[in-house]
Amino acid sequence: MAPSLPRMLIDPAALRTYLTALIASELDLPASAIKPNASLRRTYALDSVAAVNLLFQIENDLRLEIDAELLVTVDTVEQLCTALVALGGDCSS
Amino acid sequence: MAIARRKLATSFVAAIAARGIAFYLRLVARRSRFQFFDGDRQADPSALAACLHETMATGSAIFPFWNCDSLVLLTVFAGNPSLQTLSAEFIITADDSFGGSVTLSLVRQLGLRPYLIRRSDPAGRIRDLQSLVSAEPRLVIAVDSHGPYRTVGVATGRLIRRLNAAVTPIAASCTRHVPLFRRKDLNMLLPLPGGDIVFCKSGDAQPFAGKTPVQVCQDLHLNLSVLHAVTRAAVKA
Numbered sequence: 001m002a003p004s005l006p007r008m009l010i011d012p013a014a015l016r017t018y019l020t021a022l023i024a025s026e027l028d029l030p031a032s033a034i035k036p037n038a039s040l041r042r043t044y045a046l047d048s049v050a051a052v053n054l055l056f057q058i059e060n061d062l063r064l065e066i067d068a069e070l071l072v073t074v075d076t077v078e079q080l081c082t083a084l085v086a087l088g089g090d091c092s093s
Numbered sequence: 094m095a096i097a098r099r100k101l102a103t104s105f106v107a108a109i110a111a112r113g114i115a116f117y118l119r120l121v122a123r124r125s126r127f128q129f130f131d132g133d134r135q136a137d138p139s140a141l142a143a144c145l146h147e148t149m150a151t152g153s154a155i156f157p158f159w160n161c162d163s164l165v166l167l168t169v170f171a172g173n174p175s176l177q178t179l180s181a182e183f184i185i186t187a188d189d190s191f192g193g194s195v196t197l198s199l200v201r202q203l204g205l206r207p208y209l210i211r212r213s214d215p216a217g218r219i220r221d222l223q224s225l226v227s228a229e230p231r232l233v234i235a236v237d238s239h240g241p242y243r244t245v246g247v248a249t250g251r252l253i254r255r256l257n258a259a260v261t262p263i264a265a266s267c268t269r270h271v272p273l274f275r276r277k278d279l280n281m282l283l284p285l286p287g288g289d290i291v292f293c294k295s296g297d298a299q300p301f302a303g304k305t306p307v308q309v310c311q312d313l314h315l316n317l318s319v320l321h322a323v324t325r326a327a328v329k330a
Contacts, residue, residue, distance in 0.1 A: 026251075028305045028306065028307065045247070047246075047247070047248040047251070048215070048218050048219055048222055048248065049222060049248040049249075049251040049252050049255070050248070050251055051219055052219055052222045052223050052226055052255075053251060053255050055219065055223065056223075056226070067216075068216040068217075068219035068220045068223065069216045071216075071219055072215040072216045072219065
């Protein structure tokens with residue numbers, strides 16, 4: 001039987017809110033400063049250490065295994081959200 | 094195929110360069126006089142090594158330094174058995190640029206432990222950092238590698254916060270040297286034989302708990318600058 005995944009993975013709005021708060025906390029910015037379609041690298045200077053910190057936290061909170069490649073290919077909160085929903089769907093199927 | 098061949102050629106050249114530099118630094122180490130400082134107090138190298146060992150025994154530890162001190166620091170490690178025996182306990186990070194490849198090979202030649210954090214492959218870099226962070230590491234790290242020099246990047250602050258590491262800045266200076274590169278902003282010094290070399294570690298591990306990465310960087314910058322000035326003053330005295 002597949003493990004039950006957090007509800008967030010089937011609720012994109014909740015997932016977006018969670019990711020925005022997480023990224024804001026990692027970058028020491030207010031959550032309101034993080035725009036869903038702004039480039040995390042260019043706009044907020046997200047570096048590889050911050051990416052690793054996010055990866056650990058998301059894996060822990062959402063009980064997912066995330067490949068490092070995913071964090072390289074996505075560059076906005078919206079893209080990350082979409083990728084995680086897809087990953088959650090793959091894990092549950 | 095061409096890329097693989099170029100990579101092979103680069104690592105071959107880097108290995109040859111590292112062998113030559115390692116030979117030279119050992120020679121310099123044999124023909125230099127060393128002084129050791131723990132904060133502003135002169136210290137015995139074995140006592141200093143014991144102190145560093147104690148710091149590493151408590152968990153993750155980071156020993157940051159300015160990139161310009163790299164070769165002088167390696168000379169210190171190459172020339173002092175008590176510090177070299179510590180080398181099994183810490184790792185020195187470098188990347189896969191040409192300079193990084195030389196450093197990796199040089200560190201290995203001198204009997205220290207290198208750790209590769211890839212630069213050319215972003216996903217690989219994240220995987221390398223992931224493994225590093227998971228391993229509760231003891232790191233000796235040039236915090237301004239690749240520039241801007243004498244600036245602590247915020248990534249270092251994030252790494253320190255993530256690891257909750259004990260941070261002990263280190264620095265080294267020497268009386269006889271030549272600049273290795275023409276770039277004045279880097280000012281990496283190649284020590285010459287027959288001079289005095291001063292190695293200094295910060296008196297206490299820096300407390301960074303509860304600080305933001307930016308505050309960590311500011312404090313670390315100040316500590317490293319003070320330590321660097323202490324070693325410069327000590328070699329001139």
